[in-house]
Amino acid sequence: MSKITGGLPILDLGIIVIYLAAMILVGIYFSRRNKSAEQFTKASGLIPGWAIGLSIYATFLSSNTFLGVPGKAFGGNWNAFVFSISMPLAAWVAARYFVPFYRSTGEISAYTHFEHRFGPWARTYAVICFLLTQLARMGSIFFGIALSLQALTGYSMQLIMIVMGLCIIIYTVMGGIEAVIWTEVVQAVVKTFGALLILYLILINLPGGAETVIETGRRANKFSLGSFAPDFRESSFWVILLYGFFINLNNFGMDQNYVQRYHTAASPQAARRSIWLCVVLYVPASLLFFIIGSCLFAYYNQHPELIESIRHQVALERLPPGSSAEAVTALQQSLEPADYGDKVMPHFMVTKIPAGLVGLIVSAILSAAMSTISSGMNASATVFSEDIYQRYFSKNMNDRQRLRLLYVATTFFGLLGMFAGVAMIGVKSILDVWWELSGMFAAGMLGLFLLGLISRRTGNHAAMTATAIGLLIILWMSFSHLLPETYSELRNPLHKNMVIVVGTLGIFLAGLLFTRLYGARKATRKHT
Template sequence: MTESFGALNWSILGIYIVANLLLGFIIGRKINTSDDFYLGQKQTPWWAIGISVIATYVSAMTFLGAPAWAYSDGLSVIALHLNYPLVIMAVIIIFFPFFYNSGVASIYEYQEKRFGKRARGLVSGIWIISQIMSSAAILYGTSLVLSFITGVPVTWAIIIVTLIALIYTMMGGITAVIWTDVIQSVILFAGAGIIMYALISTGDTSIGESLSTLKSQGKLDPLNWDFDITEETTIWSGIVAMTLYHITVYGTNQMMVQRTLAAKNIGDAKKSYLLMGFCAFFIYLFFIVLGVLFYDFYQGREFENSNTIILQFAADYGMPGLMGIIAAAVMAASMSSLDSSFNSLSTVATVDFYRKYLKTDATENHYLKVSRLFTVIFAVIIVFPAIGYHLFSEGSILEVLSKVGSYFVGAQMGMFFLGFFSKHTSENGLIVGTVSGFIIVALVALNSDVAWPWYCLIGATANIVISTVASLLIDGPSKRYSEYTVIGQQRYFKANNLAEKEGGWYKVPGRVDRVNYLLFGFFLVTLAFLFSIQFLVS
């Protein structure tokens, strides 16, 4: 690929990488404290945070992985991504008030307030492990791009990409993360738009003929109503299992939530997530349709690595500068996820462990230095599982990333669900239940054909049931709801005559802002649209 990449493409890629580093340097000059590094100065506009949220989770995993997944499984992959309106509703109604009102930098401080230090350490540790593994998948995906276009071995590409993302993250903290994400999103979607136009305009048949052929091949069936839990892309796994999975991703994941804590107020924090709620369906549908159209264009031919399909098409199309734009878009968008990961891992390690147990009374400048040191440490650690993915994984990296996360999200979901709603769960019972839930998920994964989207529901259910029973046996029933449950918070606001709203947005958990009804209506419309597809194509 090196010979065909050319000076123009190299220039585009080089300029874009330098621009990211330069932006990190400029923003880094304003970082004076550890709070600046974690939260900025709470002056970031909501729309920038919202775009950053979209860019971080969509990123190159969708750019590469969604077309690859849809190439093999067809339009049914969209079933796993139609749940975002439900997810965002749950997160901004229940999760955000707890996190934002407390003014925390690490969302896992909530677990200590609700249960105790051991619970906080447990959930923080679980998240760190899962984030390292998922970030490694992202790093692997990015490195595939660099290797594909330059011929550099994937292992070396992993190291190079890590260094680039590490440098500007160390300098600029969360503010650099957000603003580089905004710029990277524009490039990512511009590149995807060009690919879609080229794909439609260069085919040998009309789009109508292509869709008819794809329908006859079973590639245009978006809703699989089968109750078989061994299948991944059914409507039930999308609405039930993956709703819980994504609630955990968006509600209990420090990487996703941390940027919303940099918002000016809770209204801006909620609006930033609502942007994802209304946009995610269209974004995923776009990339999944790309994969289906690629199947028609390449007549279903097999690729050595399906994640490079979109890059192969860009190379085949031959538009001057297109490979440079695509390479820059994928690399930069992937690095936007990596920088978020580095920053959030550093935050949790510093706030939840170092600052709490090792050095409790140091200066802000000291904690800033430690945060940057942890950023380096985690960047080095993530390299090793990324190389492992390269050696042992051949499927869609979006699917790989989702599978990795599915082993951990059940524990996180169970811990936060019990924190928000349970009256009797104690710290001792919670630890017993969480460990038991992990064991049960592992046994299910190793000894059954149950599809991975259901691991979250299985793990969370086991955690909730066992934690509740163990709490009653070990510590007995509680006489009242904790102040840090939903009911406890509502009673606290009422007893202290506190305003439930700020700027027209609810601060108390469990209260529904009006826009959520619109979001739910949007979910129903998307479901109806997918149902109608089978009748629209003849």
């Protein structure tokens, strides 16, 4: 089989090119319907619930799951699967309370109601938090797919991000939310099939098959969900459960990617069903990727020479060019499985998957990346248009001007996502960096949202004070590890995934406290 320069067979390259071209053609097809801003952002509310559910599932099942989850399972255990276990409870809250709330407002933006509740500052603050979260998400996904394709093709990560990013921008700009949803329906099927194919190929290359995986994993404690002790300083079962509940509550209740889909449904009932369809599909799908990681661990456990090859490559990447052989060897020997877990699946694809199938699997990984990035671009453009530009710069835009603005904003945020991906080159774990950044940015807006939804008495001043306190807590928990050793007692003792838990509760509880204090002060003034 002839190959291109980087080592990817031409057949596989052809499959990937056909897939990318098909996505662009989808955008062209739906572009004929995008004659208004409402069609671009809501698809006129005519998308069936099952399609929305598959779309949300596809957004959850990003390339962070495809590459990051097997990497975590390879380098550690199944502790991160507790995140998925927390989804049903968050989905119940969202279906019961959030969907009716958003459908009743009629606002396409998830953040417009912040201004109605607390004033313009709250709306702007929530939008900034959301846009930072989206840049972190898109950047981590761009980096993850570039990491995989670089191992296959030899091309630079920057070039891979640019080519893929341009394809995503074209079909997202042309097709709007309708193209995003329907391509995600296809991508949901493609990426699930790709995961099953990877699992099958690992097992047929592993002597003993599933029995070897179970035995090897049992000896290495690979199936552990983490410690059940009430310890919030380490990544225990309870830390990930709390993190998962709060981040999924943010996803279903605050993330424009999902809230916007509630408006595309024909009815509130269809929107609720879409949430539950996502949960029913995602929980077993995420388990599948942990199984893949454990299978890879068993396979490479039988081939230590391949592990040394991966460790050597990671050492070369982390050291400056021209480093001595001794320095490379020293770093190589110090690396732990968690340091190179994200590299294992791309390495397996390069060395063990036959020509033709590689193209299918890469297309599945591409679909995992493209679905999340395209929805992030569309959601970011919608929020920027509704909550920033039309709010502060041009309130009386006609429909054609709004549609043009959405096109420009979608392109802009796609380019920003690419730059964020380039900035992440060299991070240790895709999943870790995404979880850390998302927890940091989401904590502030989720706490404020819950405060406004639950406490009807909380006013502008109480909410602003609580948010300021919550921000200080979030900043301290996120960056206190940078304090010098002299001030080590001032560092955050909790695990970094507790940022969203403590930050959210900090804003919510402080808001309730200041509501009572301000209320008591007003009552005192009235009586005097």
